[in-house]
Amino acid sequence: MPPINKLAIQLRAEVPSELGGQRLDQVAAQLFSEHSRSRLSAWIKDGCLTVDGAVLRPRDIVHGGSVLVLEAEQEAQGEWIAQDIELDIVYEDDQLLVLNKPAGLVVHPAAGHQDGTLLNALLHHIPELINVPRAGIVHRLDKDTTGLMVVAKTLQAQTNLVDQLQKRSVSRIYECIVIGVITAGGKIDAPIGRHGQQRQRMAVMEGGKQAISHFRVLERFRSHTHTRVKLETGRTHQIRVHMAHVNFPLVGDPAYGGRFRIPPAASPTMVQALKDFPRQALHARFLELDHPVTGQRMKWESPLPDDFVWLLTLLRQDREAFVG
CATH class of the missing domain: 3.10.290.10 (RNA-binding S4 domain)
Structure with missing residues (x-):
């Protein structure tokens, strides 16, 4: 070693x-x-x-x-190894890096995922990150959630970004496809804690940590809704738990998805696409923060991934087939 x-x-x-x-x-x-x-x-x-x-x-x-x-x-913050894993880097300077995380990539080594993670990839791209807590990772996305993440490249940037996250000055906006037709947007203020029996899951519960999400409708379909969610807090699985809590779980969510739902008389292609969607339909679309050194407000946008776009296309075709 x-x-x-x-x-x-x-x-x-x-x-x-x-x-x-x-x-x-x-x-x-x-x-x-x-x-x-x-x-x-x-x-x-x-x-x-x-x-x-x-x-x-x-x-x-x-x-x-x-x-x-x-x-x-x-x-150094751990006995991690650098691995040559491709990164989709959106922006990089001497203080921070913004990347577009693909589905299937675990962010941080843990039981069952000792390597092959985003952290291992970051250490290969920037070896000096071994000297920054958690290799500069200041927030996470679930394994199968796609989209924008910021990584601190220095101790100064790490301290500053953690402070911005705690003060809620970092803007993180997601898009998702949920089961059910949402009539109007709203605010979900419901505390989240670890599930009492299933320790891998989170749940809305008394005594949990404060969790606040704001959601609005982008497009409605016959049995689904394309939704935008802005996080005010950043709890584990927050969007997945909150949307399920208000009875609009995410398409493809293995933990919180609830009962499978298909629009009546949908085409075989539509039915198969919903059944086979391989992950929770959740994408970190927009990220906005103050640069940790210059203080300049910076913002990034990540286009929706192909599987998300394909599902939206099928949902539109299904809706149009039944208009009138």
Whole structure:
């Protein structure tokens, strides 16, 4: 196994007068903002961050004019291997990368998927990501969900993007095909937690984490609806769980899809397409965020994948066949 990489960190900063009188961890978080508060606190406790040469506690007060010196090593985040897996990169600069994830690609190694994941592909494309938490992955898409994801290429970008996600300033808009005819859009505010019996599934439940989705109708068919969903929060399986909760589950969803439904007197091609759709019909269509260094608002759009477009085409043909 190759040796674990380590990134040497050496930083120095003088405490400005306006920050004097605050706790060390608070001052450090502002002076070394490319690192998270928890990571800085750990370095303070380990003696890696000193004040005028002295080791203090995170809660100790520091004064204007004091000099903070950080000498630490950021260890690689895992024993992951780089793999040459093709990536569909939409945008890339020295801070971030935006990609279009295909169906079937797992984002992060886990039980049953130790390699062959997006993370392994990213390490091949950018070996330095071994030094960034989770190789720069700040949000996820389910294995069979397609569309846009942003990846941080530096610690500074990772800290900033995580902060934007927590503050809900990242705009993530999805498109899906659901079972049932939605009459009007709306808001779903229903907490989500892990299912009590089936641990691989999530469910709407009391005591779950707050989860908010906004949906609107793009196109109605005889028994289905092409729907746009904007996430306000980002819980695991959120769109799949929320749409099933309001009785409009996603086409092709193996976990939350519910009862299979076919439009009456549909053509054999339509019936077969619905039965054989190989995944949940969900695509991350739009992504919008502030650049982690320049602050510029940036936005991307990903075209619908071929299987999604084909299903929409068949649904339109089915609807037109029964008009009048």
